[in-house]
Amino acid sequence: xxxxxxxxxxxILMTTFPLTIASGLAIHAAGHGCNPHSAxxxxxxxxxxxxxxxxxxxxxIKVHWSWYKGLIKGIGRRSxxxxxxxxxxxLTAITGITLMLLKGNSHHLGIxxxxxxxxxxxxxxxHIFSRIKVLIRMKK
Numbered sequence: 001x002x003x004x005x006x007x008x009x010x011x012i013l014m015t016t017f018p019l020t021i022a023s024g025l026a027i028h029a030a031g032h033g034c035n036p037h038s039a040x041x042x043x044x045x046x047x048x049x050x051x052x053x054x055x056x057x058x059x060x061i062k063v064h065w066s067w068y069k070g071l072i073k074g075i076g077r078r079s080x081x082x083x084x085x086x087x088x089x090x091l092t093a094i095t096g097i098t099l100m101l102l103k104g105n106s107h108h109l110g111i112x113x114x115x116x117x118x119x120x121x122x123x124x125x126x127h128i129f130s131r132i133k134v135l136i137r138m139k140k
């Protein structure tokens with residue numbers, strides 16, 4: 001991928017990331033007694049933004065695949081933050097896809113998805129803010 005494509009991919013991730021988080025939190029709020037009809041809307045928005053985020057995350061990971069291949073030799077100087085973010089995101093994606101296949105019919109899996117999603121959110125924000133200077137330089 002060229003730098004323009006990488007930059008655009010990262011910008012799409014930076015757009016879909018907060019939309020995915022906001023819609024996930026809205027689903028959680030709707031589950032606590034708000035309008036149940038709004039829950040269906042938020043689930044649709046969450047599915048759409050999450051699938052977009054998943055697709056562009058795959059492109060992002062492909063660009064940085066050499067970083068993952070280097071883990072075979074050990075973590076060394078590699079970012080532990082990125083490693084933990086990858087694990088949390090993988091768990092969030094797996095639980096989310098499983099919930100989608102089960103049509104949401106698993107309360108415990110839903111809670112696990114929410115918790116791993118919150119962890120991935122915190123680590124993702126840390127990942128973004130620790131690399132914001134690189135993104136700004138890429139824009140120029």
